[in-house]
Amino acid sequence: MRGRNRALMSPLVNDRENVKELDMALNIGKEIAALKRMTVTELRARHVAVFGESTRSGHKEYLVKRIAWRLQAQAEGDLAERARRRAEQLANDADLRTHAPRKQACNDTSGPTTSTTARFDHDPRLPMPGSIITRRYKDRDIVVKVLPKGFEYEGEVYRSLSAVAKAVTGKHWNGYHVFQLGKNGKKT
Numbered sequence: 001m002r003g004r005n006r007a008l009m010s011p012l013v014n015d016r017e018n019v020k021e022l023d024m025a026l027n028i029g030k031e032i033a034a035l036k037r038m039t040v041t042e043l044r045a046r047h048v049a050v051f052g053e054s055t056r057s058g059h060k061e062y063l064v065k066r067i068a069w070r071l072q073a074q075a076e077g078d079l080a081e082r083a084r085r086r087a088e089q090l091a092n093d094a095d096l097r098t099h100a101p102r103k104q105a106c107n108d109t110s111g112p113t114t115s116t117t118a119r120f121d122h123d124p125r126l127p128m129p130g131s132i133i134t135r136r137y138k139d140r141d142i143v144v145k146v147l148p149k150g151f152e153y154e155g156e157v158y159r160s161l162s163a164v165a166k167a168v169t170g171k172h173w174n175g176y177h178v179f180q181l182g183k184n185g186k187k188t
Contacts, residue, residue, distance in 0.1 A: 037140075125182065126146060132146070142168055160175055
């Protein structure tokens with residue numbers, strides 16, 4: 001009887017662990033979204049808090065990526081010492097370029113080039129997956145990433161632009177209207 005109860009409980013323990021991992025991933029996603037809204041001065045202060053040292057960089061994207069990497073490493077664990085040593089070996093063995101390669105003339109005389117159009121099955125009012133849609137709303141920049149099946153906003157995935165609009169405004173709105181998308185995914 002005791003072994004049977006233990007077998008019944010183990011899936012619950014696994015579910016709890018999965019929920020904790022999912023919750024941690026969502027928190028990191030929200031922290032990264034918050035980093036993207038910070039100014040360079042705020043990012044530099046956050047860099048000091050996370051790394052314990054100041055930075056001379058004023059490049060916002062670099063600071064966001066560096067801080068996000070550190071937050072993820074702290075939450076999920078850093079590289080193993082063995083992996084770190086191997087990376088150092090590879091870096092020492094690599095042939096590093098100091099200058100960009102010279103441009104070579106194209107001597108390809110194999111014939112004329114042909115082009116074809118690629119077809120994607122998606123709503124023509126939306127930009128391609130991977131695109132970023134931005135909108136200013138109540139003194140905030142709303143940044144939404146278009147995914148193959150949905151939209152990502154502040155680390156959460158939504159099924160429609162209207163769901164994102166509701167999360168932003170608190171009211172039911174047409175997502176295409178809120179993000180001012182017209183024909184062919186272009187802003188009107």
